[in-house]
Amino acid sequence: MTILTVIVGAGGTGSYVINNLLNLYRVRTKERHRVMLIDGDVVEEKNLLRQGFLRKDLNKGKSEALINRFRGMVGHKVLLAAHTGYVQSLQDIDRSLEVLMDLGEKVDPDDISEVILVSCVDNNLARLRLTMAQFKVYQDFNCRVSFVDSGNEEWYGQVLVSVLDPEYPNPVTFNENQVKFDEGKIKGHWLNNIFVLMDDWKNKLTRGDHEISCDVITESSPQNIATNMTAASGVLLAVKNILDREPVPKNVFFNTKQGVNQIKDNLVNQEQYSKRLNELVEYVNGEGKVFIFSVGEEFMDEDLVDEEDYEDDLDSLDGLSWDDLEEDETDLPVVGYIEDDLEDWLDFEDDEASVSEVPKGRNNRSLFNEARDW
Secondary structure, eight states: OEEEEEOOOSTHHHHHHHHHHHHTTTTTTOOOEEEEEEEEBBOOHHHHHHHHOOOGGSSBBBBHHHHHHHHHHHHTTTEEEEEOOOOOHHHHHHHHHHHHHHSSSSOOGGGGGEEEEEOOSSSSHHHHHHHHHHHHHHHHHEEEEEEEEEEEEESSSEEEEEEEEESSSSSSSEEEEEEEOOGGOOOOSBOOOOGGGOOSSGGEEEETTTOOOOEEEEEEEHHHHHHHHHHHHHHHHHHHHTTTEEEEEEEEEETTTTEEEEEESSSSOOHHHHHHHHHHHHHHHHHHHHHHHHHSSHHHHHHHHEETTTTTTOOOOSSGGGGGGGOOOOGOOOOOOOSSOOOOOOOSSOHHHHHHOOTTOOOOOOOOOOGOOO
16 A cells, blocks of 8 residues: 655754654555655754754755655655645645655555645644645545644644544535535544634734744744654654554644653544634635635746755755844744643743743744743
């Protein structure tokens, strides 16, 4: 059976996730894996401090540098591809899967047993695209489709798992650029969603995949290598459970400062999930359509790193650079919120006064950002 994996984001967490998953995949002899890593950023000097890059990777695309490094490790057991661009629409995910199916010996869509989408992104608009992409891929492939979503800040974070089971109908269907949600069809699937844990979620959407980088976040809400590697380990656990057909996929919450990890089976009830998913679909059909569907800028084939380009240097990438922008922490959108009952294990501050001093506009990628106020 052939399994397709698309990993979006190759920064603080993604640069360790790719290593973990390839080590897992290369020893699973009963499966044939094809993996694409997507990231539009270039390796800079500051990335060497806490991300999984080497000095020789400088000035190369992050996805290109990692895929070229690990090709030798996996040999022909796992087929790899890199895309040095961003996921800016659902069509980009469609195209990435087409590329994976064409790698080496072309595989027929009917031979795909599973598709796994892994999010290591640093903004919620990208997460929304991948949330919608899971349903779109499920419709197109009619196979099991899993979505593993990782997020963290300096000390703590989470890995959430959502699985669509082919034994049940698709609750979210697509007709060109129009989306329909059927509340009666969510039963049977294992559905989690970062957005059901957010209040006022629309105001916590960033407006572009490369609008906020982890390096900018580091200045106002720094991360550390231990937290990034813990998040990557959570992704590894989630994907292993998915491949092993565990009856209930696990959601991992962690705090590396306190040495606390918690595995939760369920985050919200069906009614809560259904209500928020309906809101997401309404947004995608309305004001959010331009951010979800392609409006003319397609997945660029020239950004794909072919095996023949193994040692080629990356051409300069167009797009926004945060080094050229004026940074103002108070103007950065909040990315992540939680209102789950974590009082029994999550005790970050003893002094309530110090908790209240956390700025409301603080930018980070974790669900736990505003849990201090709560």
